[in-house]
Amino acid sequence: KAGVTQTPRYLIKTRGQQVTLSCSPISGHRSVSWYQQTPGQGLQFLFEYFSETQRNKGNFPGRFSGRQFSNSRSEMNVSTLELGDSALYLCASSVQRGPSDTQYFGPGTRLTVL
Amino acid sequence: KNEVEQSPQNLTAQEGEFITINCSYSVGISALHWLQQHPGGGIVSLFMLSSGKKKHGRLIATINIQEKHSSLHITASHPRDSAVYICAAVFQGAQKLVFGQGTRLTINP
Numbered sequence: 001k002a003g004v005t006q007t008p009r010y011l012i013k014t015r016g017q018q019v020t021l022s023c024s025p026i027s028g029h030r031s032v033s034w035y036q037q038t039p040g041q042g043l044q045f046l047f048e049y050f051s052e053t054q055r056n057k058g059n060f061p062g063r064f065s066g067r068q069f070s071n072s073r074s075e076m077n078v079s080t081l082e083l084g085d086s087a088l089y090l091c092a093s094s095v096q097r098g099p100s101d102t103q104y105f106g107p108g109t110r111l112t113v114l
Numbered sequence: 115k116n117e118v119e120q121s122p123q124n125l126t127a128q129e130g131e132f133i134t135i136n137c138s139y140s141v142g143i144s145a146l147h148w149l150q151q152h153p154g155g156g157i158v159s160l161f162m163l164s165s166g167k168k169k170h171g172r173l174i175a176t177i178n179i180q181e182k183h184s185s186l187h188i189t190a191s192h193p194r195d196s197a198v199y200i201c202a203a204v205f206q207g208a209q210k211l212v213f214g215q216g217t218r219l220t221i222n223p
Binding site for chain 1: 144145147149154155156157158159162164200202204209210211212213214215216
């Protein structure tokens, strides 16, 4: 089975722009979670989607949003980018809903905001 | 507050040594994950456990629910084990992972 894929792998944007990141889960996985990793804050949970519905959300502003399609692929959008949004964004898929299931991580999208 | 603490933050050892990384958490959990992150960012899930002990190859993970503590052990360490190891807890009543700050392990040949 193919692993979790994320596109693009690298992205450079300027402040005020918006960005959309994509995540394709492992075939048969219905849950997709998104995480932000920065040197200062480490890994933090953004949100989880299961069956096209957002099930859980972390402590991030409303500029961070996402969605999930019927084929379980997920997108994450960040509007009005700030310098502090520079980070590695990881998605992870799992068979079942929630974090008490093995998470399979993608390679990440490294976002740089100038 | 739901918190996860790891120790040590950095660990350097010689090839062949027995390695222990510790993870403690603040309140009751329903599950704990151990993850491995190599340079470049990719994360691999090593273990998920809610009680007892799990073993996979040279890696062993244990958890003591009463003491709110988990350990990851590596036997016969090898330079390819060099990576950042992260524990992440699922606190009871919460449906998200809370991560420790990671332990950077370097194994010298």
